[in-house]
Amino acid sequence: MPSQSIGRVAVSAVVMGVCAWVAPASAQEAELRSASISQQMSVVDSECTFFGAQRDRFLPRANRTSDSGPGLLTRQFQASARGIAEVARAKPFVSAASGNGGLVDQYIYNALSANGIQPADLTTDYEFIRRVSLDLTGRIPTAAAVTQFVASVDPNKRAALIDSLLASSAWVDKWTVYFSDLYKNTASNTQVQIHNEGRNAFYKYIHDSLAANKPYNRMATEMIAAQGTDSFDQSNGQLNYLPLSVVGGGPAQDIFDMQTTNIAEQFLGIAHVNCLLCHNGRGHLDALSLWGSQTTRVQAWGLSAFLAKTRTQSIATPVNPATGRADSNIWALNAYTTDYQLNTTTGNRPARQPIGTVTTVKPKYLWGSGETVSAGLDYRSALARYLTGDFQFARASVNYIWAALMGQGIVDPPDQFDPARLDPNNPPPAPWTLQPSNPQLLDALAHSFIDSGYDIKALMSLIVNSNTYQLSSVYNGTWKASYEPFFARHFVRRLWAEEIHDSIDTALNTFPTYTVAGFSNASTVYGVTSPGFGTIQYAMQSPDVVNTPDSGGAVSQFLDTFLRGNRDDQPRKEEGSILQTLGLMNDAFVQNRIHATGTGTTATYLMKDLNTLSGAPLVNALFMDVLSRKPSATELAQVQAQLALGGTAAYKTNAEDVLWTLFNKLDFVFNY
Numbered sequence: 183m184p185s186q187s188i189g190r191v192a193v194s195a196v197v198m199g200v201c202a203w204v205a206p207a208s209a210q211e212a213e214l215r216s217a218s219i220s221q222q223m224s225v226v227d228s229e230c231t232f233f234g235a236q237r238d239r240f241l242p243r244a245n246r247t248s249d250s251g252p253g254l255l256t257r258q259f260q261a262s263a264r265g266i267a268e269v270a271r272a273k274p275f276v277s278a279a280s281g282n283g284g285l286v287d288q289y290i291y292n293a294l295s296a297n298g299i300q301p302a303d304l305t306t307d308y309e310f311i312r313r314v315s316l317d318l319t320g321r322i323p324t325a326a327a328v329t330q331f332v333a334s335v336d337p338n339k340r341a342a343l344i345d346s347l348l349a350s351s352a353w354v355d356k357w358t359v360y361f362s363d364l365y366k367n368t369a370s371n372t373q374v375q376i377h378n379e380g381r382n383a384f385y386k387y388i389h390d391s392l393a394a395n396k397p398y399n400r401m402a403t404e405m406i407a408a409q410g411t412d413s414f415d416q417s418n419g420q421l422n423y424l425p426l427s428v429v430g431g432g433p434a435q436d437i438f439d440m441q442t443t444n445i446a447e448q449f450l451g452i453a454h455v456n457c458l459l460c461h462n463g464r465g466h467l468d469a470l471s472l473w474g475s476q477t478t479r480v481q482a483w484g485l486s487a488f489l490a491k492t493r494t495q496s497i498a499t500p501v502n503p504a505t506g507r508a509d510s511n512i513w514a515l516n517a518y519t520t521d522y523q524l525n526t527t528t529g530n531r532p533a534r535q536p537i538g539t540v541t542t543v544k545p546k547y548l549w550g551s552g553e554t555v556s557a558g559l560d561y562r563s564a565l566a567r568y569l570t571g572d573f574q575f576a577r578a579s580v581n582y583i584w585a586a587l588m589g590q591g592i593v594d595p596p597d598q599f600d601p602a603r604l605d606p607n608n609p610p611p612a613p614w615t616l617q618p619s620n621p622q623l624l625d626a627l628a629h630s631f632i633d634s635g636y637d638i639k640a641l642m643s644l645i646v647n648s649n650t651y652q653l654s655s656v657y658n659g660t661w662k663a664s665y666e667p668f669f670a671r672h673f674v675r676r677l678w679a680e681e682i683h684d685s686i687d688t689a690l691n692t693f694p695t696y697t698v699a700g701f702s703n704a705s706t707v708y709g710v711t712s713p714g715f716g717t718i719q720y721a722m723q724s725p726d727v728v729n730t731p732d733s734g735g736a737v738s739q740f741l742d743t744f745l746r747g748n749r750d751d752q753p754r755k756e757e758g759s760i761l762q763t764l765g766l767m768n769d770a771f772v773q774n775r776i777h778a779t780g781t782g783t784t785a786t787y788l789m790k791d792l793n794t795l796s797g798a799p800l801v802n803a804l805f806m807d808v809l810s811r812k813p814s815a816t817e818l819a820q821v822q823a824q825l826a827l828g829g830t831a832a833y834k835t836n837a838e839d840v841l842w843t844l845f846n847k848l849d850f851v852f853n854y
Contacts, residue, residue, distance in 0.1 A: 252589040252673035253666045255756075256655055256854075259674045263848045265814040271303035271656070274649045285630060286648035289623035293668050302653045302671040307332045309654065309854070310340060312810035314646055316677065316853045317587055318347040320356035320722045321684040324691075325806035344646055348639045351393075355722045357638075358389045359680060360586060363747070363754055364448055365405075366426055368726055369700070371750035374428040377510045378700030379414035379707055382715070384426075385725040387419030397636040398579055399570040402449050406566040411497075413513035416712055425494050425513040432529025438489040438522065439531060446485070449569060451578030451599040455548070458482035460531050472614050473602035477548070480537070484546030487522035488555070488565035499707060509707060521545075549574065549601060574601065576628035580641055584627070587645050589673025590666075592624045593617050619667030655854045674854040676756040679744035680721035681853075683737070683771070686845060689808045690775050690787040693719040696731035727754075740771045766846050776841045778834045788841055792834060797822060800837065808844040 294301055305313065311331045315323040323331075331343060347353055362385060369381040376384070391401050405423035413421045427441040439459040446455035454467060454474040459482045467474035493516040498508040521542040526534045545561055547553040547568045555564045569575055578599060585591035593599055603610045603617040604624075610616070618624045627641070634640040645651055655672045665671070677685065687693050695717045697703070701724075703714040715725070721737075724730035727746045732738055743765045745755040766772055778788040785793070787807075795803055801821045805813045813821065825836045844850060 252675070253663060255676075256589075256671065256674045257661065259848060259852055259854065260656055263852075263854070265817050266309070266656070266811070266849050266854065269306050269308075269811075269814070271306055271654050274301055274304045274653065284648075285626055286623065286645060286650050289620055289626060290648075290650045290669055293620055293623075294670060297668060299665050299668055299670050300659060302655070302657045304649065305652050305654050305672075308811040310652060311343060313672075313853055314340075314344060315347060315810075316681060316685070317646065318344070318356070318642065319350055319352035320359070320678065320681045321352060321688045321720070322810050324688065325803070325810070328806060328810050340652070341647055344643055348643060352720075352722070353639075354389060354393045355720060357392055358385065359678075359722055359724075361388050361392070362725070363727075363749060364582070365423060366444075366749040367422070368426075368728060368749040371426075371748070373430055373750075374425060375511070376413060376422050376425050376513060379510070379705065379712060380422045380425070380513065381725055382701055382712070383414060383416050383419035384422035385419070386416055386715075387422075392638070395637065395639055398631075398638055399575070399636040402570050402575070403563075403566040406445060406449075406569065407560070407563040409515060411512075411514035411516070414707055414712065421515065422513065424489075424492070424515060425496075428494055428496075429530055432531070433526045434493070434518070435486070435490075435522065435526055435534055436530045437494055438486045438492075441489045441494070442482075442486040445565075445569070447597050449578065450572070450574050451581060451593065451597050452574075452601065453597040454600075455482060455485065459486060470598075471600045471602075472610050473600050476602070480543070481546075481548060483522055483524075483534075483543040484552075485548040487543045487545040488547075488561045490520070490522040490543075490545070491518045491561050492516075493518050512707075573628060574599070574604075576631045576636070577604070577624060579636075580627040580631050581624060583638070583641055584645060587642065587651065588669060589675055592619050592621075592627075594619075619669075672854070674852045676758065676852055677744075678754070679741040679746040680724070682744060682851065683721040683741060685850070686772065686775065687720070689845075692775060692787055694737075695719060696737075698724060698730050699733040701725050701730075736769070737771055740765050740769050762851075763846075766851070767842075772842070772845055776838050776845070778838060788837060792837060796833075797825070801825070801840070804837075804841055804844060808841070809847065809849055 291301070308328065311323050311328055315321065315327075331339060336342065365384075365388070367381055367384045367388070369376060369378050387404075404420045408418070408420045408423060410418045410421045412418070413425060415421065424441055427437065427444045429436050429440050443453075443456040443459060447453045454463070454471050457463070457467060458474065458477055458479055460479070462479050463471065463474040463477045495514050495516050496511040497514055498511050501508055521544055523542050524534045524536050525541065545555045545564070547565070550568070550572060553564075553568050555561055578596070581591045581593050581599075582596050585594065585596045593604075600617050603614055604621060606616060606621040606625075627644070630644060631637070631641050650669055651672070653670070653672045655674050657671045661671070696719070697717050698715075701715055702717050705712055705714070718724065718731055721731050721741060726749070728748050729738055731741075743759065743761040745757060745759070747754040775786075776788060777786060778792050779786050780789055791800060791803055798818060801818055802812055805811060805817070821840055824840060825833060827836060
């Protein structure tokens with residue numbers, strides 16, 4: 183550890199419990215857990231890739247004798263964090279609430295009451311403005327915004343704050359990243375390249391759709407049914423959705439199957455379609471999905487057949503006279519003339535061979551009434567119509583957003599829906615149980631989403647205006663793991679990499695300027711010039727999660743330690759690590775911002791404070807800027823004592839140590 187950090191760790195031991203991260207499981211623990219998971223799944227086909235490295239995400243959360251990931255993290259966070267638990271909180275109404283969040287509270291509090299569970303108290307205003315700002319915009323609020331909000335006596339101030347955040351450009355930036363993660367928008371991955379121009383076009387499509395509050399069913403339709411021959415076209419960015427599902431090394435059916443897999447997972451929350459496109463569900467999904475265990479590969483082919491008349495084709499651009507070669511490939515969606523053929527023996531999936539005299543499969547929707555497509559109609563447009571008209575589309579969509587805002591889904595994981603276990607009026611046979619933790623709430627949210635015209639902002643407003651969302655993560659009393667499905671407390675989460683970056687800069691009111699390669703500047707491809715998107719200030723404005731915002735530089739490396747993934751084979755994770763701790767302690771991105779240097783207009787953030795503040799006012803200002811709250815009485819006394827060590831000569835260095843410590847506190851790196 184560099185010597186500059188030794189004294190700061192001593193400060194942190196007093197003020198917080200720095201770097202008291204929730205450590206990942208040991209290798210031995212992970213291996214034992216994997217073995218246990220495999221036994222519970224009763225896997226017949228051990229070669230199935232979805233029982234390999236990703237098998238964790240397919241295990242149902244049926245065992246409530248111990249906390250899940252979000253529950254365990256919350257419990258460990260509250261046991262380690264200091265200061266935030268010393269604040270008095272308001273009691274919620276344990277009944278149906280009025281206002282925008284009433285629909286949520288009606289079902290949550292009915293379930294809590296029926297099971298004799300007392301919910302946590304409500305958040306303080308300090309906690310609420312920080313939580314909702316991070317959740318909706320991906321950055322902490324400014325100290326001025328916190329002060330104004332806390333001082334307001336307007337009884338509707340929380341609803342007004344929510345409205346302002348939803349109307350902000352920062353909301354568009356954060357949720358563009360969220361949906362870009364979901365749709366895996368990246369310039370290249372292990373299977374396919376859509377190049378920077380294609381990534382940029384898809385980024386623009388998602389960004390502009392959110393900015394216009396485009397109905398979500400329309401977004402889904404436009405992506406699934408996209409038409410065109412130029413994936414670089416900035417006015418037709420949705421054309422890049424299907425090429426991102428291309429897989430190599432096999433026949434066209436492999437591409438149809440992967441496109442179908444992603445559509446089912448991303449828009450219906452049913453990841454097990456991927457399994458069914460390799461083999462029948464019986465003998466493979468028996469312990470995971472009642473619906474899946476009763477569904478065959480032939481039936482899954484009927485869903486994939488909706489993609490069969492689309493050729494997702496990579497076409498080389500004309501030769502660049504300056505280089506004498508084609509610069510890159512564009513993607514086009516062209517027409518095939520045949521249906522889904524049963525004529526393969528090689529590729530990424532098991533052979534597809536004729537069944538008797540049947541050599542092709544016609545489109546047939548896998549749910550509902552099994553809708554088909556009449557001759558002459560566009561297959562993908564028909565699929566988009568059936569899918570967005572399916573109640574499961576609304577159900578899965580609201581569950582994805584609920585999970586993002588609440589820490590876990592009503593069906594969790596959100597992409598593991600079992601269609602045979604969702605209807606409370608038609609429960610599954612024993613030993614199966616209903617899958618949603620609150621099926622009535624899930625259906626009510628889905629109906630509300632449909633009634634709103636598939637309005638994403640309205641859905642988020644409904645959730646975050648509720649008392650349920652506004653419950654504290656601190657639980658007074660004895661917490662039981664069995665309370666988790668009832669959302670009796672708020673689950674903490676570790677901030678995304680981009681949120682940490684942007685919140686550090688927001689706290690210090692010091693914003694860098696990044697030029698993102700292949701994004702910021704204009705580019706000319708086969709004679710057509712596309713305008714650049716300009717420089718960015720926030721990591722949340724990056725179009726990708728690979729080599730941005732400074733294209734592989736120190737800031738990108740800092741962001742990578744917080745496991746932002748690659749939108750391919752590495753998902754975004756919220757796990758802690760030693761590298762994250764060392765990054766916050768020693769990385770130049772933090773170290774260069776905490777020093778008190780300069781004069782006048784060149785003065786750093788801390789130097790400006792030191793020129794006007796000292797003692798308790800300085801401590802209060804630092805806490806408000808970084809943690810969005812005042813220090814507790816204990817923290818204030820301890821920090822003031824630290825500032826006084828060594829007298830006037832050491833005051834500036836001590837202040838730097840305190841600022842460094844605040845960025846390393848648990849309640850900076852977590853949203854609670």
